[in-house]
Amino acid sequence: MWSGRLRQAGEVSCRTAAAWLAAAPLVATLAWASPAATRSRLLRSAMFPRLAGRGDRGHVALTFDDGPHPQGTPAVLEALARLGVTATFFLLASQVRRFPDVATAVRDAGHEVAVHGDTHRNHLFRSPAGVRRDIRRAVEVIGPMSGEPLRWFRPPYGVLTAGSLLGARDAGLTPVLWTAWGRDWTSGTGPQCVADTVSGRLRPGGTILLHDSDVTAEAPGTWRSTVGALDRIAGEVEALGCRLGPLGRHFRQST
Numbered sequence: 535m536w537s538g539r540l541r542q543a544g545e546v547s548c549r550t551a552a553a554w555l556a557a558a559p560l561v562a563t564l565a566w567a568s569p570a571a572t573r574s575r576l577l578r579s580a581m582f583p584r585l586a587g588r589g590d591r592g593h594v595a596l597t598f599d600d601g602p603h604p605q606g607t608p609a610v611l612e613a614l615a616r617l618g619v620t621a622t623f624f625l626l627a628s629q630v631r632r633f634p635d636v637a638t639a640v641r642d643a644g645h646e647v648a649v650h651g652d653t654h655r656n657h658l659f660r661s662p663a664g665v666r667r668d669i670r671r672a673v674e675v676i677g678p679m680s681g682e683p684l685r686w687f688r689p690p691y692g693v694l695t696a697g698s699l700l701g702a703r704d705a706g707l708t709p710v711l712w713t714a715w716g717r718d719w720t721s722g723t724g725p726q727c728v729a730d731t732v733s734g735r736l737r738p739g740g741t742i743l744l745h746d747s748d749v750t751a752e753a754p755g756t757w758r759s760t761v762g763a764l765d766r767i768a769g770e771v772e773a774l775g776c777r778l779g780p781l782g783r784h785f786r787q788s789t
């Protein structure tokens with residue numbers, strides 16, 4: 535009887551071990567990809583407010599991704615100069631190599647420069663080493679032209695993996711996503727639509743995501759809608775009693 539029970543127990547533990555072995559790739563994938571859950575706006579806002587971009591409640595951070603762009607970035611810079619607003623620009627190193635003068639113009643206009651990556655590829659589909667190499671390369675290109683030490687990192691598509699977090703940490707960067715976006719990369723959008731979309735999520739202490747570039751957009755020239763929406767967005771931030779500006783000011787008291 536005992537030998538039968540022992541054999542049974544042995545079979546169960548073998549089956550358990552086999553099940554664990556079969557599940558190992560899935561477990562490893564979940565561990566690798568679990569930070570990507572912060573892509574959920576509600577989850578990150580509740581559990582990781584700083585990562586979500588929630589800062590000083592007397593302030594709203596204005597951020598632009600995917601530049602520099604030869605037409606979009608100068609148009610955004612001109613609109614911001616007219617409004618007397620500075621912002622944070624998350625640059626792609628691949629774009630900085632193509633348009634170094636436009637990148638320099640961002641810095642020279644008094645805006646904050648930050649890191650969006652070298653190439654615009656989803657970290658979920660890259661190896662940890664590939665992600666860390668991408669961030670390192672981006673810092674090597676963007677760092678020397680930034681004028682000030684780089685502080686912020688935002689992964690492409692807002693998708694963070696364990697590799698993104700390690701790569702950012704190695705580079706001394708803090709990941710920041712957003713609380714409100716304009717969905718200004720979509721085709722068929724317009725200034726009114728972009729401003730309405732931002733307005734729906736606009737709160738004191740939030741961070742706005744827009745794009746000064748159409749390199750990853752669904753249609754060319756989407757930055758025109760972004761530029762057209764800036765007046766109204768700035769007016770709504772003012773109506774909230776907040777100042778609009780870069781992340782460096784947004785997190786000033788907590789860093």
Ligand SMILES: [Zn+2]
Nearest residue numbers: 599600690691
């Ligand atoms: Zn992007």
